[in-house]
Amino acid sequence: MTDSDAVDDLEEQPPLLKEDPLVLERLRKDGEQVLAEVFAVHRERFWHLVTFRMDQRIAARVDADDVLQEAFVAACKRLQHFLRDENFTLFIWLRMIVAQTLVDVHRRHLGTEKRSVGREVSIRGNQYPQTTSVSLAAHLVASQTSVSKSVQRNEMGQTLAEAIEQMSALDQEAIALRHFEGLSNVEAAQVIGISVTAASNRYVRALSRLKEILEELNLDG
Template sequence: MLADARLGSGEQLGGLLEHYKNYLRLLAMAQMEERLSARLSPSDIVQETFYEAHRDFQQFRGGSSAELLAWLRAVLVNNLHRAVEHHLGTEKRDMRREVSIERIDASVERSAFRLEGVLQDPGSSPSLRAQRQEREVALADELARLPRDYREVIVLRHLSGMPFEQIGERMNRSPGAVRMLWLRGVRQLREQMGDGWNRRFEEPQR
């Protein structure tokens, strides 16, 4: 699909980008604190990212899916930063410094690393790394199938790295209710994908 897209096939490029939609949406969701998520959705950020990817695809010089995904993440970071500047630009200066483009880029990388950490390590060869990346994309697709509350608590816990107490404040629930929501969400994921893929989900401490 990447080779066909390079030859100018808009249909192939569209299908290729669609393949990564849920993955990019998860990364965007993990960066959007309450001030920003109250004003736009992760899907808005991803839609803008895809628009720019279509527009600027001839500038992409990579030759692999890993390089394409890294390029898309960079476009996503720029769009997240512009969204912060646009929607939170009137807030006091020290708040804006907290969300510099470098900070957003580092946060997206941490979220991607955390998503990768959920999966068992298949090894370090190039072919195995490519398989792992596809499993991350598949995991994002399965998370997209979950009810919204299940998906939100898993993203905040595992991609944003929040403790259950902070997630409870974000979701207006008690820490105990959030723990139960998390357990139900993980259980449904295991039913959808099988038990072996996600053994690195840790049970919450009681």
């Protein structure tokens, strides 16, 4: 992160997105049913989060739907924490639960390999596996029709991941949240914990840097 990045990120607080008071009232009366309704509305977005960020070493034996079910159970157990805090919308809070559940799944299934999952980065008190560069690389290479053979894809994916790894963790997250998870700028700002302006500036800079990387590797098509 450059000095200018730090100034941008610290100049304002992240947006305070509050849940609809009517939804909060319903949650207090019939929490699990309301959670189920909201979870169902956003299920496709959560599914994309899981499939995008899941370590490929466990993808063949872990079903994304099972991760989502585990996340929903965890959310039901922790609902009172959300109701006491209320600093997030229900969607953002549930997304954090899903992301943390995926971290837990990685730890369980990789066992003694868990150190090789990579470092973890803390964003607003939540731990995320430092595999965003690998996820970004895999999805970007998969979209390239010019890279057809499996061996070529793997080699290019590794090269691209190493290049993306040179970007800061927050820059990688900005691209992942906006471009691959489809979060709005305001939602991404709240997840990362920076102002809306800073989130927008960071995303633009990160996207520009990613474009340079793709051009250097002849993957800008």
